[in-house]
Amino acid sequence: MFSLYALLGEGAPAVSTESLGAELQSLFRDDAGFSLQYDQLPFAKHKSVTLRWGTWMARLSYEEGKKVVDDSAEISKILGPAAPPRLAGIDKRIRAVFADDDAREYTDQTVDLMEFLRGIKGAIVF
Secondary structure, eight states: OEEEEEEEOTTOOOOOHHHHHHHHHHHHTTSTTEEEEEEOOTTOSSOEEEEEETTEEEEEEEEESHHHHHHHHHHHHHHGGGSOTTGGGOOEEEEEEEOOOTTOSSHHHHHHHHHHHHTSTTEEEO
16 A cells, blocks of 8 residues: 645645545546445544545545644655745645555556646645
């Protein structure tokens, strides 16, 4: 498994789990074997969007608040002078968690999801 954060900085649109799900449903609606569902993981406060192609999946969650600020500050600290301006104060993000794909059967879907995140205005993807 690996994860990406799309930190939603200045100029980023308002996001919700539902809006995220609607955009992803539209993006992948013609993919063979694609399904989308909303799940609430144990101990999670909010639902996430789970995308599946056969047995492979990716889960995207919209998150905001102090934990996001703490992570943004840590990323900024690690990047040092290379960090984008105001990175440390970002308090909203989309977290994407990708299942393992040792056979590389779902590389196209992974790239499409990465491009989707990079295409969000104001998003900084790590």
